[in-house]
Amino acid sequence: MPMKPKLVEAFNIQIQAEFQSAYTYLGMAGWFTENNLPGFSQWMRIQWQEETLHAMKLHDFLHSRGESVTLRPLTAPSKKYTSSVQVFEQVRKHEQSITASINDLYELAFKEKDLPSQIVLQWFINEQVEEEALVMEIIERLKLVGSDGPSVYLLDRQMSSRTMPVDVSAT
Ligand SMILES: [Fe+2]
Numbered sequence: 001m002p003m004k005p006k007l008v009e010a011f012n013i014q015i016q017a018e019f020q021s022a023y024t025y026l027g028m029a030g031w032f033t034e035n036n037l038p039g040f041s042q043w044m045r046i047q048w049q050e051e052t053l054h055a056m057k058l059h060d061f062l063h064s065r066g067e068s069v070t071l072r073p074l075t076a077p078s079k080k081y082t083s084s085v086q087v088f089e090q091v092r093k094h095e096q097s098i099t100a101s102i103n104d105l106y107e108l109a110f111k112e113k114d115l116p117s118q119i120v121l122q123w124f125i126n127e128q129v130e131e132e133a134l135v136m137e138i139i140e141r142l143k144l145v146g147s148d149g150p151s152v153y154l155l156d157r158q159m160s161s162r163t164m165p166v167d168v169s170a171t
C-alpha cells in the first residue's frame with residue numbers, strides 16, 4: 001500500500017536528521033582526536049556509524065514501500081567546543097531534538113493509519129530512550145572525574161571499548 005505523500009516527506013526529513021547526526025558526531029570525533037582523547041574519539045566514530053545505520057534503515061524502508069528517497073543537504077558541524085562535558089551536553093540536546101522529531105513522525109504515521117511505519121518507528125522510539133540514558137550516564141561520569149588527569153585517562157580508555165551493536169533490523 002502506498003504511503004501518504006506527507007508521510008514520505010516526513011520520513012525524508014528524518015533521513016536528513018539522522019545523516020546530520022552522523023555528520024555532527026564525526027565532527028566531535030575529530031575534536032576529541034585533536035584534544036588527545038582517542039577513546040572518546042573512537043566512541044564518537046561508533047556513534048557516527050550508528051546514526052548512518054539509522055538513516056539507512058529509514059532510507060531502505062521508503063524503498064521497500066515503493067517510495068522515493070530525496071537526499072537533502074547537510075550543514076557543517078561546529079567544532080567550537082570548550083570541554084568534553086560541553087560536547088556531551090550538545091549530544092544530549094541534539095538527541096532530545098531527535099527524540100521529538102521521531103515522536104512527531106510516529107504521531108503522523110498513527111494519524112495516517114500507516115501500520116508498517118508505526119512498527120519501524122517503534123524501534124527508533126526505544127533507541128532514543130537508550131541513547132538519552134547512555135549520554136546522561138557519560139555526562140555524569142565526566143562530571144565525576146572532572147579535570148583529574150589519571151581519571152580522565154582511564155575514562156578515555158574505557159570509552160574506546162565501545163563496539164558496533166548487532167543490527168537487530170537485519171534479522
Ligand atoms: Fe539516530
Ligand SMILES: [Fe+2]
Binds near residue numbers: 021051095098131
Ligand atoms: Fe542518536
